[in-house]
Amino acid sequence: MRDDHTVEAEPVLELEHVNLEIPVFSSESRSIGSVFLRTLTGGKLKRDRGHACIDALRDLNVSIKSGERIALIGHNGAGKSTFLRLISGIYQPSSGVLKVHQFVYPMISRSFITSPELSGFQAIKAHYLTIHGNLQGFSVFAQNVIDFCGLGDFIYLPIKGYSQGMAARLLFAMLTGIPHQCLAIDEGFGAGDSRFVEAAQNRLDRFLETAGTLLLASHSDSLLQRFCERGLVFHQGRIVMDADLNEALAFYHSEQFTEISHV
Amino acid sequence: MNQSPSSIPHNHIPDLLKLWQLSQQSPWGQLRFAWHSRRVWWFTATARTKARYVRTKLGNLWLGLTNLLSIAALAAVYGTVFKVENFREYAVYLGVGLVLWNSLSGAIGSAPQLFEQNRDSINNINLPPLFYALEEWAFQLQTFLQSFAMVLLGLTLLQHSLLLNVLVYGLPGILNFAVFLFWLPLLVCLVGARFKDFYQLVPIVLQLVFLLSPILYMKSNLGSMNWITSLNPLYNSFSPLRDSVIHGHPAVHANLIQLISNLIGLYVSLVFLRKERKILPFLV
Numbered sequence: 001m002r003d004d005h006t007v008e009a010e011p012v013l014e015l016e017h018v019n020l021e022i023p024v025f026s027s028e029s030r031s032i033g034s035v036f037l038r039t040l041t042g043g044k045l046k047r048d049r050g051h052a053c054i055d056a057l058r059d060l061n062v063s064i065k066s067g068e069r070i071a072l073i074g075h076n077g078a079g080k081s082t083f084l085r086l087i088s089g090i091y092q093p094s095s096g097v098l099k100v101h102q103f104v105y106p107m108i109s110r111s112f113i114t115s116p117e118l119s120g121f122q123a124i125k126a127h128y129l130t131i132h133g134n135l136q137g138f139s140v141f142a143q144n145v146i147d148f149c150g151l152g153d154f155i156y157l158p159i160k161g162y163s164q165g166m167a168a169r170l171l172f173a174m175l176t177g178i179p180h181q182c183l184a185i186d187e188g189f190g191a192g193d194s195r196f197v198e199a200a201q202n203r204l205d206r207f208l209e210t211a212g213t214l215l216l217a218s219h220s221d222s223l224l225q226r227f228c229e230r231g232l233v234f235h236q237g238r239i240v241m242d243a244d245l246n247e248a249l250a251f252y253h254s255e256q257f258t259e260i261s262h263v
Numbered sequence: 264m265n266q267s268p269s270s271i272p273h274n275h276i277p278d279l280l281k282l283w284q285l286s287q288q289s290p291w292g293q294l295r296f297a298w299h300s301r302r303v304w305w306f307t308a309t310a311r312t313k314a315r316y317v318r319t320k321l322g323n324l325w326l327g328l329t330n331l332l333s334i335a336a337l338a339a340v341y342g343t344v345f346k347v348e349n350f351r352e353y354a355v356y357l358g359v360g361l362v363l364w365n366s367l368s369g370a371i372g373s374a375p376q377l378f379e380q381n382r383d384s385i386n387n388i389n390l391p392p393l394f395y396a397l398e399e400w401a402f403q404l405q406t407f408l409q410s411f412a413m414v415l416l417g418l419t420l421l422q423h424s425l426l427l428n429v430l431v432y433g434l435p436g437i438l439n440f441a442v443f444l445f446w447l448p449l450l451v452c453l454v455g456a457r458f459k460d461f462y463q464l465v466p467i468v469l470q471l472v473f474l475l476s477p478i479l480y481m482k483s484n485l486g487s488m489n490w491i492t493s494l495n496p497l498y499n500s501f502s503p504l505r506d507s508v509i510h511g512h513p514a515v516h517a518n519l520i521q522l523i524s525n526l527i528g529l530y531v532s533l534v535f536l537r538k539e540r541k542i543l544p545f546l547v
Contacts, residue, residue, distance in 0.1 A: 022545055023542060023545050024545075025545070025546065085386070085387075085544075088389045089283055089287075089389040090385075090386065090387070090388070090389050090544060091544060092540070092541045100280065101280075102280060103278075103279040103280035103283060104389070105279075105389075106387065106388065106389055108387045109383065109386070109387040111383040111384045111386075111387045111388055112384075113303075113307070113384055113388060113390060113394075114307050114310070115307070115310075115311055115314075117311060117314045117315075118307070118310050118311065118314055119314075122307075122310045125306065126303060126306060126307050126310075129302050129303040129306055130300075130303050130390070131279070133299070133300075133302060133303075134302065158314070
């Protein structure tokens with residue numbers, strides 16, 4: 001199945017020898033040793049022009065075709081979320097070539113683009129305008145989001161008064177309300193309280209199915225197996241395995257990977 | 264029954280990749296991004312403007328009222344201290360200058376924290392940082408226009424020609440001032456993101472510049488020290504507009520110089536933004 005994509009489909013993302021160095025500017029961080037930083041970030045510490053630098057992603061060579069569904073596998077700090085930020089344009093590579101042929105929509109954290117002083121309804125409107133550039137069809141979209149998140153009249157109150165669960169439900173309903181051609185999604189992007197997670201499962205399933213190309217970072221094998229067919233295993237900012245999902249997962253759980261992790 | 268995401272109607276969706284790429288390019292590309300995304304940042308800024316006084320009875324009228332109150336108090340005190348001969352003339356001079364200064368200092372004063380306040384979005388949403396600068400600019404611009412209009416209405420009681428002067432001669436000055444309100448705060452927030460000490464300096468510098476600018480006192484009172492004003496870029500950003508509005512002349516020369524310096528400032532700030540773009544998520 002993966003071979004079909006690689007032969008026929010157009011590339012969405014092409015990375016050649018891509019590196020990402022993250023500068024650490026705070027004085028506290030400068031005094032932290034390389035071992036501690038490696039534990040935190042999975043990268044290696046070096047110093048560049050007076051400030052510390054973390055090699056967050058190193059020598060990435062990968063091509064992702066349209067329609068592929070990629071699982072990002074790895075321990076915390078291995079570079080999965082950083083990779084998602086890189087391909088969606090939040091971060092830019094320090095060196096190497098990154099070619100992006102399709103807009104990558106990131107769903108990484110629970111962030112609204114609007115001020116907390118504004119209402120949930122205004123947040124929905126701003127989100128819709130960001131994607132569409134106009135308000136045609138907004139009322140249908142807004143009603144869908146309001147019905148699904150279940151906030152009722154709270155939708156017209158400022159977001160700063162929402163509980164974490166309410167904000168998460170609104171954001172989830174909003175972001176999953178519009179399908180995207182290419183989606184970069186982090187497992188950390190949750191749907192709020194457990195009751196809502198159950199209610200949201202079908203919607204999330206449908207949403208992920210509608211995405212043309214999918215990059216999904218998760219620690220859940222079952223979630224990855226449900227939606228992905230190819231796996232990239234990350235370790236200390238490198239892709240150490242690029243294979244069919246089952247093969248990648250088998251490698252990730254193997255003794256061989258455990259040995260690498262302890263080096 | 265809830266609709267599934269795919270059943271929601273979709274009209275023409277703009278090429279988001281192209282829009283995003285524009286924001287990464289030259290200042291011209293960044294300006295094109297600003298134009299194409301104008302509905303979003305203008306909407307979020309307008310919503311903020313409306314939300315500010317949402318629980319008050321007078322709403323945005325407070326913008327004008329607070330300014331007029333300051334003007335009345337300062338004009339009464341400093342008019343007495345400086346023993347001004349023509350109180351009406353002094354009150355109008357102080358009023359127009361003060362509302363322009365308040366708008367400018369408000370925009371510059373809130374600039375250093377702009378990217379810090381949007382830290383989560385900058386690190387998790389692929390909107391270019393320019394978006395946040397545009398939204399803040401639109402917010403400050405709306406605040407300025409509302410305050411300016413209300414103060415002018417109030418001061419028209421003292422000088423009837425003010426409104427006509429604004430309509431006939433004020434537009435170039437207003438446009439120049441609006442552009443200045445964008446690029447200088449943008450530069451301040453970029454420098455502030457890199458050098459944290461800069462945050463502490465901004466209010467002190469603003470206070471000093473206010474005292475050195477002929478706002479509370481007439482420019483002619485500076486006497487031989489008059490040259491000081493030509494070295495004061497903040498004062499020069501609004502003095503052509505103030506002169507046009509009060510004296511009813513077009514201030515062509517001053518507006519042209521201001522326009523040229525604004526174009527340079529705009530270019531420099533956008534180039535600086537593009538240069539810092541790569542490192543910005545790690546600075547905030």
